Amino acid sequence: MTGPSGSGRDARAPVTADDFSRLMMPFGPFEAAPRLGVAVSGGADSLALTLLAAQWAKARGGAVLALTVDHRLRPDSAAEAARVGAWLAGEGIVHRVLEWDGAKPDSDLQAAARAARYRLLGEACAAEGILHLLLAHHRDDQAETLLLRLGRGSGLEGLAAMAAERPTAWGRLLRPLLPVPRQTLEATLRRRGQDWIDDPSNRNGVFARVRLRRLAGGLAAEGLTAERLAATAGRLARAQAAVDAMVAEAAARHVSLYPAGYARLRPAVLAALPEEVGLRLLARLLxxxxxxxYTPRLERLERLHAALTAGLETARTLAGCRVVPLGGEVVVCREPARVEAPLAVVAGGRLRWDGRFEAVAASDAPPGLSLGALGAGGRRRVAAAMGRKPPDAVPACAIPTLPALYDARGILAVPHLGYNRDGAGCVLRVLRAVPTHVLAVSACAGGNRHYL
Structure with missing residues (x-):
C-alpha cells in the first residue's frame, strides 16, 4: 500500500497537499470550483481533514464550509465549538455551529446523538447546495468498526465497515482519510503548529471503542493490527460491491416505490434471489x-426474510417499518408508532418531516399550520368530509402514516388522498417523498454511479 498510509512510510510523517490530492482522486470528478462541507469536532482527525480539504478546494477555485455539531451534552461543548471557530477563522475557513436542541433520550443516547449529528450536517449541506460532506474517519476507526461489528455478528455489509463513499438524499458522504492512521493526522497538525481538542469521552471505558483501543497492543501482537484489519474491511467491501450490483438490478426489476412513501415487493421474487442478495435488498428497502x-441487526433481518420467503401471513414490524401481506405482494410502509411528531409550517419555509418527506410552504401560507401524520382515525374523518370513500390507490396500512396538513380546525389537507379542505391545495408548493437512504447503488459504465 502506498501513499500516506503505506506500510513503508513513517506514520509520524504528515499528510502533504499531494498526499491529500491522491486521497481525493477516487471520488472525482468534482464540479468546477468544488464546494465541500467538512464535519469538524476539533479533534485531531477532523481538524486535520478540514485544513487539508480547505487547501485542496482553494487550489481548485472552491471553498470549504466547516460544520461543528454541538450536542449540548457536555458543559464545555459550546466553548470548544467557539475555539474551533476561532482556529478556523485564522485560516480563512468559514465555520458554522449546529446545535442539537430539544429533549435528549434517556436510553441509547450515543445512537440518538449520532443520528442527530448526521441529520443536522445533511440539512446544513442541503441548505447550502453542497453535494459533498467530508468525514474524518481514519484507518484506526475502520479497524475498530470491523471488530465492533464482528462482535455483533454482522454480515458482509457490516463487516465491510465504513464505506469511503455513501450516497444521501442531498449528495454524498466522503471519507478520504480511511487509509490514514490516527498518528499521521496528529503529525500533520504538529507540523502546522496547530493544537486540537482532546474529547474526554475518548478515554471513557464505558464506551466499547475505548475498550477496544486499550486492547490494540495485544491484538497487534497477534497480527490483528489496525492496518491489517482495515485491509480486511477493504477486501470485504469489494465483495459487497459485487453484491450491491446484484441488489441494484433486483431493486430495479422487482421493487415499486410510491410517492406516498411506501413500497411493494413480491415475496416469491425475494425467495428466488440468492439469500445474501435478498437479505441486502430487504435491508435497503427497510x-x-x-x-x-442503521441497518437492522442481522438476526432480526434473517427472521423477517425467512417469514417472507415462507409466505408471510400476518404483518411484521422492523426498523421503523410495517411489512404487511396484501394478495401476492407485501407492502412495506412506515410504522405508525415511529412516525415523527408534527412540525410547524412557516410561510415560504422548507421542512423535512419524518425523514421521508420534504415540504415547501407557499409564501402566503397562513400562520398556525403544522405537518404531521394523518393518524389511524384520519381516514374516517377525511372520508366523512369528502362524502365518499377516499381513493384506494394508497394501501390502508400506509394511510395512517401519510403527511397531513393541520390547522386549528383539524385536518386541512391530505395531498396523497386528494383531500383539500377550503381549497387548501395552494398552501404547500412542494410535498414530495425524499428518503433518507437510497434503495440501491450500482456502478455504471465509465465509473459513474446510479442511485435508486
Whole structure:
C-alpha cells in the first residue's frame, strides 16, 4: 500500500497537499470550483481533514464550509465549538455551529446523538447546495468498526465497515482519510503548529471503542493490527460491491416505490434471489421506507426474510417499518408508532418531516399550520368530509402514516388522498417523498454511479 498510509512510510510523517490530492482522486470528478462541507469536532482527525480539504478546494477555485455539531451534552461543548471557530477563522475557513436542541433520550443516547449529528450536517449541506460532506474517519476507526461489528455478528455489509463513499438524499458522504492512521493526522497538525481538542469521552471505558483501543497492543501482537484489519474491511467491501450490483438490478426489476412513501415487493421474487442478495435488498428497502439511521441487526433481518420467503401471513414490524401481506405482494410502509411528531409550517419555509418527506410552504401560507401524520382515525374523518370513500390507490396500512396538513380546525389537507379542505391545495408548493437512504447503488459504465 502506498501513499500516506503505506506500510513503508513513517506514520509520524504528515499528510502533504499531494498526499491529500491522491486521497481525493477516487471520488472525482468534482464540479468546477468544488464546494465541500467538512464535519469538524476539533479533534485531531477532523481538524486535520478540514485544513487539508480547505487547501485542496482553494487550489481548485472552491471553498470549504466547516460544520461543528454541538450536542449540548457536555458543559464545555459550546466553548470548544467557539475555539474551533476561532482556529478556523485564522485560516480563512468559514465555520458554522449546529446545535442539537430539544429533549435528549434517556436510553441509547450515543445512537440518538449520532443520528442527530448526521441529520443536522445533511440539512446544513442541503441548505447550502453542497453535494459533498467530508468525514474524518481514519484507518484506526475502520479497524475498530470491523471488530465492533464482528462482535455483533454482522454480515458482509457490516463487516465491510465504513464505506469511503455513501450516497444521501442531498449528495454524498466522503471519507478520504480511511487509509490514514490516527498518528499521521496528529503529525500533520504538529507540523502546522496547530493544537486540537482532546474529547474526554475518548478515554471513557464505558464506551466499547475505548475498550477496544486499550486492547490494540495485544491484538497487534497477534497480527490483528489496525492496518491489517482495515485491509480486511477493504477486501470485504469489494465483495459487497459485487453484491450491491446484484441488489441494484433486483431493486430495479422487482421493487415499486410510491410517492406516498411506501413500497411493494413480491415475496416469491425475494425467495428466488440468492439469500445474501435478498437479505441486502430487504435491508435497503427497510432503510429507504423507514428512514432509520442503521441497518437492522442481522438476526432480526434473517427472521423477517425467512417469514417472507415462507409466505408471510400476518404483518411484521422492523426498523421503523410495517411489512404487511396484501394478495401476492407485501407492502412495506412506515410504522405508525415511529412516525415523527408534527412540525410547524412557516410561510415560504422548507421542512423535512419524518425523514421521508420534504415540504415547501407557499409564501402566503397562513400562520398556525403544522405537518404531521394523518393518524389511524384520519381516514374516517377525511372520508366523512369528502362524502365518499377516499381513493384506494394508497394501501390502508400506509394511510395512517401519510403527511397531513393541520390547522386549528383539524385536518386541512391530505395531498396523497386528494383531500383539500377550503381549497387548501395552494398552501404547500412542494410535498414530495425524499428518503433518507437510497434503495440501491450500482456502478455504471465509465465509473459513474446510479442511485435508486
Amino acid at each position: 432503510l429507504a421506507v423507514g428512514g432509520e439511521a
